[in-house]
Amino acid sequence: MAAAAETVEVDGPDGVRAVRLSSPDRLVWPQVGITKRELADYVVAVGPALLRHIGDRPVTLQRFRGGIDGEMFYSKNPPKGVPSWVRAVPVTYPSGRSHDQLVIDEPAGAVWAVQMSTVTFHPWPVRTTDLDQPDELRIDLDPQPGRTFADVVRAAQLLRTLLDELGLTGWVKTSGNRGLHVFSRITPDREFLDVRHAVIGIGRELVRRDPDLLTMEWWKEQRGERIFVDFNQSNRDRTIASAYSPRPLPHAPVSTPLRWDELDDVDPTALTVRTVPARLAEVGDAWAGIDEAVGSLDAAADLWRADVEERGLGELNFPPDYPKMPGEPPRVQPSRKNEANWTDDA
Template identity: 65%
Template sequence: MASESTELTVAGPHGDRTLRISSPSRVLWPELGITKLDLARYLVDVGEAFVAANGDRPVSLQRFPGGIDGEQFFSKNPPKGAPDFVRAVPVVYPSGRTHPQLVIDEPAGAVWAAQMNTVVFHPWPSRAENTDNPDQLRVDLDPQPGTDFDDAIPVAQELRAVLAEAGLPAFVKTSGNRGLHVFAPIEPVEEFQVVRHAVIAAAREVERRLPTTVTTNWWKEERGARIFVDFNQANRDRTMAGAYSPRALAHAPVSCPIGWDELEDVDPTTFTVETVPARLRATGDPWASMNAEPGRIDTLLGWWRRDLDAGLGELPFPPDYPKMPGEPPRVQPSRARHDPDD
């Protein structure tokens, strides 16, 4: 018996493409009954804005062959049988190894990824033609236990003010979960570790201004009920869910760009695979102008050097990274050995 399938027509910069969707009735979000075909149609509906945000970048695909409650894995290298309109570029990982990574250039590429059971798209902050130098400064505001989305709102607003003082326009989106992502377009002239230092400088400045509600402590035991500014999301091969990407959560949320004027009253749970297409048609894309005037991180790097002179050094890197210059010991503070005479 032939397997169930259907075809979907996807418009794009090179004309219409017809894509086969196998097992279109496979349910990906069980609580809502949202199927693989529903996901593909969602990506058609938001295709232009999705590609504007995530296209021309190395991207990792988070795939769920049996739905969001089942097995999952990440695809970075282009799988066998990828269509000719889905390309790859070589990227260097923290280990120093180089491998090709997928790039999506048109809505049909996103729909093809959905055919491959992709639910979450994780784009790099750098472009395909210059993968070593980010053109986005990204900051992840992560509510810790005892805090929630509403607690992240004033932190995002203060971060916006800090970035403005550094000459950088800021854009915001929901994470699709409990947090917020703040992006600033930058000229791609510095490599990842330098951009990470700029993020740390901005994070420390926000922490100074909001010391009771913000933390840059890497170790969870030291964060408390505060918003963690996750500076390590600025590292090479560290990504977050892209703009307009669905998330693998029960209510099928989307990481959704919003206007700063919306932030005070926004309910992130209302941005879903079922609702975002209509929102996009009604309000347009809040990130449409993001790349119009990229800034430079020189001011933030000046703050980084100022903090170094004041004794604030490098912060920890993710545990799978090689040991980095100036990095403090990678040991949980409560497990650190202390001199008994201290």
């Protein structure tokens, strides 16, 4: 028999809020026995750090019916029953349509999201004061089969060096899976496409520095055993799991901020819902200074410009749900390209 609903009292900027938690003993990660109540306790324990990275941003909730082995769906519109103290802002999508999206501004809001079966928080790289100009550059280093975590660490360190050269401060975290995420705060003076182009410029320069390790190939069949620099995470309506977000893998991993000097020795599989609160209490948030380290995107934008003007390189593929974009290469898998039906302009 399921346990009765419980009330979780959560402190916040407007005092203590009581958040109802139904079925607190329901297993979210059945493989390790982590319940809905334990996930709510985790969110409370890391609340201030989590809110540093998702607060004041539109956020997509990755929700699961019946735990991580159940049906998964992304929740963008405010769901039925959203508390009056959880706000929403109108965001515009690549299709041009616009609707409200949730903003989680206090730990009680994150606990309410857990009540709604949320596992992972996916914030946009914008603040609610300017929803069209990102204040955060995000690069996902995605290892292809055959590469180890040590290889990803080497790629992240190369990226950090390049960001330093470009006047940007890199902040690294585990992805919660096999990769690493590197973020950098930027002045919000460019729109999404400009940020995407700057990321492409950064990625191409990384590949030039170590082409055996890194790749910008969009099609998986062309990546080989290299680490993919995922430039499409910079598009409008593309998000990365936030710092301190749990991930829906059997061992309940957490996407965890790290200091750069920890990278060589860290075991990402040891950073979980059960271990991260103690780490945070002991060493603090490794990204605590991120809001004070804001840099200009000018030098990164110059990399893109040089690639276009001096090397003849241009746009790369967009995600398949995007409308066809100006200058975009053909959306056809290279192995399925039929030369008989192909022209010089695709």
